[in-house]
Amino acid sequence: MMDLADYRLKLTIFHQLKHMGVNVARSKSEEKAHRKGSKQAEMEQDDNHTIFGARLVNLTSSSGVDIDGLVVPRFMAEINTELRKHLATTGLFRIPGNSQRMNAIRKDLDTGKRLPTDAQANDYASLLKAFFRELKEPLFTFGFFNGFVRAYRLSDPELRRRAVLMLCCLLEEEHLHTLVLLMKLLHAVSEHSENQMEPAALASILTPNLLRPREQAAVTSQLELQTHASCCGVVEMLIVHADEIGSVPTDVIKAATELPDEPRAKKNYLKLLAGRRIGWFSRIRVRLTRDITKSSGAVSVNTLNMLKRSEKEATSASPMSPRARAMSTNPAGAYAPVMAKHGHGSGTMAAPTPLS
Incomplete structure (x- = not known):
């Protein structure tokens, strides 16, 4: 199961936002301040x-x-x-x-x-x-x-x-x-x-x-x-x-699950967030996220398992209006809950739509 702490999901969201024109990478001055603050947090x-x-x-x-x-x-x-x-x-x-x-x-x-x-x-x-x-x-x-x-x-x-x-x-x-x-x-x-x-x-x-x-x-x-x-x-x-809040578009989850290497995704995500570049091989790995907005569906799902069903079955299970179902290229996409982990208590908690 994929959760919000999975760096494959974070990396996919990062590239999806960048493709939409929203670059969330930190500037050099912000990255310097961020590192300084992180060191202070560890010491205090x-x-x-x-x-x-x-x-x-x-x-x-x-x-x-x-x-x-x-x-x-x-x-x-x-x-x-x-x-x-x-x-x-x-x-x-x-x-x-x-x-x-x-x-x-x-x-x-x-x-x-x-x-x-x-x-x-x-x-x-x-x-x-x-x-x-x-x-x-x-x-x-x-x-x-x-x-x-x-x-x-x-x-x-x-x-x-x-x-x-x-x-x-x-x-x-x-x-x-x-x-x-x-x-x-x-x-x-x-x-x-x-x-x-x-x-x-x-x-x-x-x-x-x-x-x-x-x-x-x-x-x-x-x-x-x-x-x-x-x-x-x-x-x-x-x-x-x-x-x-806390829900992720189903098309983004689909793209994230196609990234096989979570440790590599973490490394690349942290590099990109810090304003650094990644290698050409890594760019090939995440190229699949570039055109997500062109093919995202308007199907609302309740669990990640529904993503394995056919598009027809998922669409028929959606509570959305017939017009929304027909908008298969809606850039707004649909939002599906993901799993959320926390270190307080044992196991993994399920996140309804959204984290509530």
Whole structure:
């Protein structure tokens, strides 16, 4: 079974995005900063009780909680539960919480205490914003910032959605799982008209905390100003399509399974992501991904095993409209769930559509 950690799948997604005009390779300066940050992460160890200002990977490894197949930090699991009790609160995420109450909660969390269940709704929302704002590596990560901006700037709406969703699958597992949980929460918030918080409003408020460039300045950087609309568009799109995050187009999965060497795929993927070239033999191996968008089907499947069935059987099993079934060359493709692994607990967990 193929899962999101399989580098054959990552390599295929990388080339598919590049063929669509979205190059996610890191620049030389970003690669240098990435290596420096990775070395710092290896040297430093976050305190077990540190919630704010830590790394998402460390938080998940030290206090990971499984929520319907999503492994996220305990704080995220608890605050998700509490916020879902207040979805209809007017101005949720827009109206700030009380600073004194929030500071008291933060002190308790830093001593290892659990999140209180009697706080105000806006306190919870503000704590969640502060949590993501203070992460050492943002939710969408610094390395993929330019990739998400380029993906959203594609002119074709369907290719834009396809590119953004596929790019999410290249995130580290801890970031992807947390992203899915957060976007599902925000989607639930947006469905309550009483709170007056539509997807666009939520995206405008939360985007600076989630998707930002590495540049740090006392004021908003010029790059942030130039890309603000695109970044908000990415977050809004993911709020609307929260249930699709973590799913992969069936044609991409098919192409990935035809790459026989997973170790070689890993080596090539890491080289390409770092902005380096691969040899001519490796380029031949991945050439099959170049024209995926021209032949992708519009068939939605529930398991990877369905890919082994005939196209006729898969199409008849699809719940999509007759018009969508007929669009066998739809560049948007169809999305199928893949398996997701995590190091918390034994075995491999199945990822429904999407990782939920």
